[in-house]
Amino acid sequence: MADNGNSGKTAHWVGQKLKRKEDPRLVQGISHYTDDFKLTGMLHCVLVRSPHAHAELRAIRTEAARALPGVVGVFTTEDTASVGGVPCAVQMPDLKVPKHPVLATGRVRYVGEPVAAVVAEDIYVARDAAELVEVDYEPLPVVIDMEKALNGAPFIYDEYKSNQAFTHTLKNGDVDAAFKKADRVVKQRMVNQRLAPIAMEPRAVMAEYLPGEKRLTLWSSTQIPHLLKTQVSVMLGLPENFVRVIAPEVGGGFGSKLNVYAEEGIVPWLAMKLGKPVKWNESRRENFLATIHGRDTINELELALKKDGTILGLRGRLLQDCGAYHQLLTPLIPQLTALMHAGCYKIPAIQIDIVGVFTNKMSTDAYRGAGRPEATYNVERMMAIAAQELGMDAAEFRLKNFPQAKEFPYTTITGLTYDSAKYQESLKKALTLSGYASLRKRQKDGWKAGKYYGIGVSTYVEICAIGPSAATPAGGWESGTVRIEPTGKVTLLTGASPHGQGEETTFAQLIADELGIDPDDVNVVHGDTLAVPYGIGTFGSRATAVGGTAAYLATQKLKAKMATLAAHLLGCEPADITIGRGHLSAKGGKSISFGDLVLSAYTARNIPAGFEPGMEATHFFEPSNFTFPFGAHIASVEVDIETGEVKIEKYVAVDDCGNVINPMIVDGQLHGGIAQGIGQAMWEELVYNEDGQLLTGTLMDYALPKAHFLPEFTLARTVTPSPVNPMGVKGVGEAGTIASTPCMVNAVCDALSPLGVRHIEMPLKPERVWSAIAKAHLSPQGDPHT
Amino acid sequence: MKKNITITVNGTEHRTFVEPRLLLVHFLRDVLSLTGTHVGCETSLCGACTVLLDGRAVKSCTVLAVQANGHKVTTVEGLAADGLHPIQEGFWEEHGLQCGFCTPGMILCSHDLLARHANPSDAEIREAINGNLCRCTGYQNIVAAVRNASKRMSKPVAARAGVR
Numbered sequence: 001m002a003d004n005g006n007s008g009k010t011a012h013w014v015g016q017k018l019k020r021k022e023d024p025r026l027v028q029g030i031s032h033y034t035d036d037f038k039l040t041g042m043l044h045c046v047l048v049r050s051p052h053a054h055a056e057l058r059a060i061r062t063e064a065a066r067a068l069p070g071v072v073g074v075f076t077t078e079d080t081a082s083v084g085g086v087p088c089a090v091q092m093p094d095l096k097v098p099k100h101p102v103l104a105t106g107r108v109r110y111v112g113e114p115v116a117a118v119v120a121e122d123i124y125v126a127r128d129a130a131e132l133v134e135v136d137y138e139p140l141p142v143v144i145d146m147e148k149a150l151n152g153a154p155f156i157y158d159e160y161k162s163n164q165a166f167t168h169t170l171k172n173g174d175v176d177a178a179f180k181k182a183d184r185v186v187k188q189r190m191v192n193q194r195l196a197p198i199a200m201e202p203r204a205v206m207a208e209y210l211p212g213e214k215r216l217t218l219w220s221s222t223q224i225p226h227l228l229k230t231q232v233s234v235m236l237g238l239p240e241n242f243v244r245v246i247a248p249e250v251g252g253g254f255g256s257k258l259n260v261y262a263e264e265g266i267v268p269w270l271a272m273k274l275g276k277p278v279k280w281n282e283s284r285r286e287n288f289l290a291t292i293h294g295r296d297t298i299n300e301l302e303l304a305l306k307k308d309g310t311i312l313g314l315r316g317r318l319l320q321d322c323g324a325y326h327q328l329l330t331p332l333i334p335q336l337t338a339l340m341h342a343g344c345y346k347i348p349a350i351q352i353d354i355v356g357v358f359t360n361k362m363s364t365d366a367y368r369g370a371g372r373p374e375a376t377y378n379v380e381r382m383m384a385i386a387a388q389e390l391g392m393d394a395a396e397f398r399l400k401n402f403p404q405a406k407e408f409p410y411t412t413i414t415g416l417t418y419d420s421a422k423y424q425e426s427l428k429k430a431l432t433l434s435g436y437a438s439l440r441k442r443q444k445d446g447w448k449a450g451k452y453y454g455i456g457v458s459t460y461v462e463i464c465a466i467g468p469s470a471a472t473p474a475g476g477w478e479s480g481t482v483r484i485e486p487t488g489k490v491t492l493l494t495g496a497s498p499h500g501q502g503e504e505t506t507f508a509q510l511i512a513d514e515l516g517i518d519p520d521d522v523n524v525v526h527g528d529t530l531a532v533p534y535g536i537g538t539f540g541s542r543a544t545a546v547g548g549t550a551a552y553l554a555t556q557k558l559k560a561k562m563a564t565l566a567a568h569l570l571g572c573e574p575a576d577i578t579i580g581r582g583h584l585s586a587k588g589g590k591s592i593s594f595g596d597l598v599l600s601a602y603t604a605r606n607i608p609a610g611f612e613p614g615m616e617a618t619h620f621f622e623p624s625n626f627t628f629p630f631g632a633h634i635a636s637v638e639v640d641i642e643t644g645e646v647k648i649e650k651y652v653a654v655d656d657c658g659n660v661i662n663p664m665i666v667d668g669q670l671h672g673g674i675a676q677g678i679g680q681a682m683w684e685e686l687v688y689n690e691d692g693q694l695l696t697g698t699l700m701d702y703a704l705p706k707a708h709f710l711p712e713f714t715l716a717r718t719v720t721p722s723p724v725n726p727m728g729v730k731g732v733g734e735a736g737t738i739a740s741t742p743c744m745v746n747a748v749c750d751a752l753s754p755l756g757v758r759h760i761e762m763p764l765k766p767e768r769v770w771s772a773i774a775k776a777h778l779s780p781q782g783d784p785h786t
Numbered sequence: 787m788k789k790n791i792t793i794t795v796n797g798t799e800h801r802t803f804v805e806p807r808l809l810l811v812h813f814l815r816d817v818l819s820l821t822g823t824h825v826g827c828e829t830s831l832c833g834a835c836t837v838l839l840d841g842r843a844v845k846s847c848t849v850l851a852v853q854a855n856g857h858k859v860t861t862v863e864g865l866a867a868d869g870l871h872p873i874q875e876g877f878w879e880e881h882g883l884q885c886g887f888c889t890p891g892m893i894l895c896s897h898d899l900l901a902r903h904a905n906p907s908d909a910e911i912r913e914a915i916n917g918n919l920c921r922c923t924g925y926q927n928i929v930a931a932v933r934n935a936s937k938r939m940s941k942p943v944a945a946r947a948g949v950r
Contacts (some may be wrong), residue, residue, distance in 0.1 A: 019878055026886030027874040027893065029822015029862035036821035124807065196801040200826050200834060200887040200921050251824070251887030284827035487856050500885030500922050664881045668927055672884065675924030699831035699919065707925040736924075 001012020010338055013509040013519055014727075014750045017664040020505045021519065031249045032254075033598045034204035034219045040276035041071055042206075045267055046126040047280070048116040049106035049135045049289065051691020053144075053360040054156065055137035057104060060116055065132040070125035070316040072274060074133060075117045075266075077103040079273075082367035083265045084235035088326035089473040093480055095166040097158055098358075100236075100325040102262040102269075108137070109156055109324035110362050111692055112289025117266050121279060123300050142692040146298060146319045146357045156324060156358045165322045165356035166331050170338040172239070172413050173349030174195035178313025182304035186386045191761050192374050194296035194321065194686040196702055197367045199499075202282035203261065203291060207268035211275070213609035217244045218268050223253040224537035225497050227474055228260055229529045235265040247527035250499030252678070257367035257499065258539040259328045264517050284350040288697040293686055294367020297334070297374050300307075303382045304349075309392050309400050313349035314341060316378060320356045323363035329529065331356055331371075332365050332473060336371025336463065342412040344423050344461040344630055351415045360692045366539065368676055369734045372462045373741055380458045380742035381759070388753060393440075394457040394746070395431055399424060402459075409723070418461065418628040419730075428655045430632035433716055434652040439636055445756050452648075454751025456635040458743035464731030465627040466540030477622040478542070480550030482511060482558050486602040488513065488595040495535010496547030497527045501733065502665040503543055509661055510663055510727065514555040516581040516594065533618055541629070541731030544661065549725040557617035566597055568608040583734045627722045627730040632657035633674075633739040635747040641755070644770030646682065646748055648711045653739065656718040658730035666732050673736020679705040680737075682745035683763050752776075791855040795820065796864025804851045808853030810844075811835045813851035814861055822862040828918070836891035837861050843898035845917075849889050862890035862903045863899065872938035873897055873931075882931030884922035896932045900949055 023032040062074035070133055086100040099105075104115045116133050120126035141154040149156075149163040156163055180183060180557040199221075216238055225247040233240035250257065263280050270278040277624030282291065298319040298561050304312040320334040338352040369376075387397035402423040403410045410418045431437075436455070467476040479495035492507055508522035535547070546626045562584060563577040570577070572586040585591035601604060604613035636650040653670060660666050683703035687695040696702040741762070748764050749757060756776040760768055788803040795818060800941035804813060809828075809845060813818045814837065826834030830848040837846045846859075864870040873893050876882065885888040892915060899906060899914040906914065911923065911932045920928060 020881065022886070024870070026883055026889055027877050028864075028866075029820075029890040031886060032821070033824070033887065036815075037827070038816075038819070123812075124805070169823060195801065198830065200919065201824070204824070252885040254921065281825075284829065284832070502884070598870045600821060668881045668884060668923060669833045671924035671926045672922045673924075676921070696817065698829060701831070704816055704919055705919070705924075706919065707929065708909075708916045710912075710925060712908070712929075713924065733892065751815050 009637065013512045014661050016509070016662065018118050018509060018519060018662055021508060022502060033201055033249045033251055034206055035222045035281050037206060037219060039208055042277040042279055043119050043121060043274060044123040044126045044275050045278050045280040046118045046130040047114040048118060048130050049286065050104060050111060050113045050650055052108055052137045052139055053111050053142045054140040055108050056140060057106060057108060057115065058136035058138055058236055061134040062116065064134070068125060068129045068132060070121045071129045072119045072121065074129065075270070076115070077101055077105040080266065080269060083269050084488040086262050086265070086325065087231050087260050087328060088330060089328050090331045092166050092168065092331060095331055096160050096498065097326055102265040105511060110360050111694060112286065112362060114290070116260055117270060119270055119274065123419065124598055131602060142249050142360045144359055144361065144688050144690055146321050146359060146694055149357050149359055150355065153729060156360060160623050163358045165358050168273065168335055168338060168354040169352070169668055171351040172415065173313065174283050175313050175315060175349040177352045178349040179304045179315070182305040182312050182521070184305045184389065186303045186382065186389055186758055187303065188301050188382060189761065190299045190301065190378065190381055190383055190769045192295045192297040192299065193376055193762055194364070195367060195680055195684050196288055196289065196391060196686055197254040197256035197294060198255055198287070198539040198704055199252030199256055202284060202287040203257065203263065204281045205263050206277065206279040207266040207271035208277040209268065209272040214242050215240065215244065216272065217246065218264070219246045219248060220245045220264055221250050221257055223250070223257040223497055223499060223539050225527050225529050226495060226534050229538060230263060232264060236268060244530045253499045254368040255294065255539060256692045258366050258537065259292055264628060265518055280722045284699060288702065289694060290362060292327050292365035293323070293362050294311050294364060294534040295374060296364050297337070299378050301378050301382050303386050305386055305390065307390065309390055311345055311347050311401050314347050316341060316352045318352065318354045320354055321359050321364055322356045323359060323361045325363050327365045328364040330365050333364065333371040335641065337374040340372050340375035340417060340463060341379060342414045343376065344421070344459055346403050347413050361688055366735045369674065370540065372734065373677065373738045376460045377737045377742045378634050380460065381745060384746040384749065386756060395427060395436065398427060398459050407527065416463065417625060419625060419722045421461065421628065421630050421726050422718060422720050423459060423630060426630060426656055427632040428718055429718060430634045430654040431651055433651060433654065433714060434634040438635065439521050452641055452751040454637045454639060454747040456743040456745070456747025456750060458633045458739045458746060460739040461628050461630040462735060462738050463626045463631055464541035465545035465623055467626045468543045468623055468637050473538055473670060477536065477545040477620050478550045478662065479533045479548065479618065479620050480554040481533055481706055482551060482554045483617040484558065484598045489519065492522055492524045492551055493532040494547050494551055495532060496543040497537045498543060499538065501538060501543055502662065503668070506661045507664060509550055510548060510552055511555055514559065516579050531682055541733040545627050545725055545729050545731050546621060546623055548729060549727060550619050552727055553621055554617045554619035557619060558601060560614060561615065561617065562597060564608060565601055565611065566592055569597070569606065570598065577589070604665060623724060625724045627658065627724050629655065629657045629732060629735050633743040635743045637747040637751060639748060639751040639769060641773050644766035644768070644773065646764060646769060650714070652714045653736065654716045654718060656720050657732040657733050657734065657735065658722040659719060659728040660717070663731065669732045670736040671713055671714055673734060674740045675705050677737040677740030678710065678744055681741045681762055681764060683709070683765065687765050789852050791852055793851070793854050794858045796860060806850065806852055808851045809847055810851050810854050811846040812848040814846060817934060820861050820863050824886065824887055825892060833895060834888050836894045838894055838897065841901065843895045862893060865893065873900070873935040875938060876931040876935030880927050880930040880934050882923065884930045888918060888920045892920065892928055896935065899932065900936055900939060904940060908933065937949045
């Protein structure tokens with residue numbers, strides 16, 4: 001094994017590009033994802049899923065399936081009636097929360113809804129048997145279009161007499177007055193299309209029940225093992241202190257595993273029922289159909305402006321497609337969307353009205369960014385369109401409306417307090433780095449020569465480090481336990497549950513600095529509820545700012561304890577102790593080695609009166625506010641107006657996520673985020689036809705970005721520490737996704753502005769771009785979208 | 787009716803009886819417990835299951851185990867005789883992975899490329915790995931990792947770590 005370069009240095013570890021501690025096992029394929037575990041006597045579960053989007057379930061015949069050799073059982077809703085429903089954690093005054101049984105009961109409401117569970121000794125046999133299950137469906141009218149769903153379409157839930165799932169309004173300032181006094185009102189309708197998160201590891205669940213010990217162990221590819229433990233104990237009626245959830249290596253999440261799914265109730269129920277371990281692996285087809293989707297909003301925006309470009313007010317009416325059922329956080333996501341509609345601008349009056357709509361589709365829920373990309377798309381598209389209508393430069397328009405650095409902490413019209421920012425600095429840096437002035441000159445020259453170059457600007461702020469518990473449905477704190485073992489090695493137990501973010505490395509860096517040791521001497525343990533104190537999980541760009549802070553503060557408690565013991569042993573006051581690399585010293589030169597001190601805390605033969613033996617501390621960190629990372633992205637494109645093809649020439653991102661623990665990991669998060677955001681702008685789209693069939697439900701049809709689709713991104717940083725936590729960190733997991741989608745659409749629409757194209761709906765496939773050009777060309781008023 | 791097959795995996799010969807429909811990826815994972823080869827789509831579209839069949843990259847979710855009868859298979863576990871292969875070093879050095887699920891397939895696909903083309907350009911790397919999907923990295927550091935590996939492999943010392 002080659003040296004990872006993480007030991008023996010005397011430098012400060014925080015801020016350094018350290019190679020990841022996770023990687024040796026991952027690059028050798030010797031790590032363990034859920035599907036890599038095999039238990040003795042393990043059975044395999046395959047789910048029979050509805051091919052209909054909306055139908056009455058008349059009969060399920062399982063005899064033929066049961067008769068197949070190797071089949072252990074076939075189970076339907078009558079069998080699983082005792083299993084509690086799939087939970088929704090959100091409460092709102094008028095929220096309708098339909099019953100969501102783990103297996104369809106009476107009706108199916110989306111293609112892919114689980115109808116029966118087949119269990120066999122072999123996965124191939126289980127699949128054969130699933131095909132032998134006969135289900136009689138009586139199709140019902142299908143509701144796909146959100147606007148029709150609210151206007152005369154049949155009801156998905158007869159008892160509600162409506163397809164409206166909830167309403168939500170955020171209003172502040174005198175909006176009507178703002179629009180009355182406006183010199184100009186810019187209006188635009190925009191669709192934020194439905195997306196598939198597509199973690200490369202599909203979901204997987206394995207369960208084992210030991211009746212003697214009464215212990216249920218559930219392995220799941222999840223972002224939230226502790227919350228899952230609580231929910232599963234409720235679903236199955238088991239005492240929570242006998243339920244253990246393990247999130248082993250998790251192959252990406254992007255929000256799709258920030259949930260509690262039907263399979264997480266079905267599989268452990270089967271294991272208990274059958275007395276044998278049971279495993280279920282999601283196929284990619286199932287992943288498209290029955291893992292949560294993201295986005296899917298229709299947005300009507302109006303921006304009130306003075307003719308000098310000053311923003312007076314913003315009004316938005318949003319429809320959120322919830323799908324047929326609520327998953328864990330479905331109705332929460334659009335509330336985040338509403339909150340972030342102030343963007344990084346001074347907006348004196350705002351009104352955002354959101355209506356949640358039931359349709360015969362899979363549920364929407366948190367997908368990378370979760371509400372903020374939707375808001376930022378609306379805001380940044382409106383800023384681009386407004387600047388263009390006013391004849392102002394896109395950058396100049398933004399600079400005019402940013403709050404100044406000295407105004408922070410800045411309270412927005414939506415009621416948030418942005419912690420710290422220098423919006424001007426990040427934008428100016430991006431302008432310089434992209435060669436903005438020369439790009440604009442080339443654009444003007446190009447238009448004369450029939451070349452269509454576009455420059456997209458996107459300045460964003462996002463709400464991260466989720467978050468203060470008062471603003472979250474299930475607690476927004478995080479736990480950290482630091483234990484120095486008797487031999488001096490350190491174990492960190494973190495409630496954050498990473499799945500690619502590299503927290504085993506970054507958390508080790510920050511603890512190593514505090515204790516004067518090497519990151520390689522810190523083992524970061526996560527994802528096992530029996531080992532780790534209760535925690536919340538990794539999502540919402542929260543792990544470092546909340547979970548890292550919990551670890552940091554637990555370490556501070558330990559340092560105080562170490563100083564007390566060292567003072568006792570060295571005959572001085574705790575305040576006179578300093579922690580150096582590998583030793584603690586008193587004023588005047590006496591010192592004790594780190595190892596001797598720790599061991600003496602365990603042998604406990606010579607400790608001060610009242611001193612608790614051992615060397616372990618836990619901190620549950622409750623953040624006082626969110627953090628608000630920000631930045632400026634600039635994309636340069638060329639559009640071929642004959643074919644509608646878009647060439648991405650350059651992508652520059654200047655991001656500010658506060659202090660940086662490991663710049664390599666931060667850059668990696670940004671790369672991946674930008675690629676996902678560009679994916680939405682350019683290629684990705686879940687398309688349901690009017691019968692509710694998912695037309696883009698395979699990796700052949702759903703255009704996930706491939707390596708050769710993307711340019712090399714140019715990254716730079718500004719650093720504005722957050723005052724919300726002692727490390728000054730903010731979060732970076734979602735920034736790229738949030739900024740890049742509007743950046744790309746702004747660039748393409750900017751290129752085509754002389755042709756009268758004002759807006760094109762995503763994804764900007766050549767056919768869409770070409771059609772927009774053609775329509776604008778044919779219409780005397782220009783773009784038909786205006 | 788089970789078929790008798792002989793497959794050499796990572797230098798070790800395995801003689802066994804398998805169902806004709808058993809996929810190579812399931813043979814590797816379930817019969818041989820080599821779980822470094824991942825299943826991401828079962829339709830040859832994501833590349834997570836990429837292995838080397840007689841030195842060339844194939845997607846083992848669409849190869850039957852019986853089709854590999856008499857052939858040599860290299861999985862990620864068998865890439866390096868000792869320690870890390872230069873491509874694995876490259877991925878580690880350049881942060882060419884995050885969740886790690888696509889990584890074994892990416893590494894073996896890169897192996898196929900570098901065996902044919904010792905010094906590819908970035909564009910050639912992007913073209914070569916376009917059958918392997920990654921949702922975490924945006925590919926930029928994967929390209930850097932392959933570039934890094936190409937440099938490592940051009941050094942004589944690295945050449946010792948070969949495919950078994």
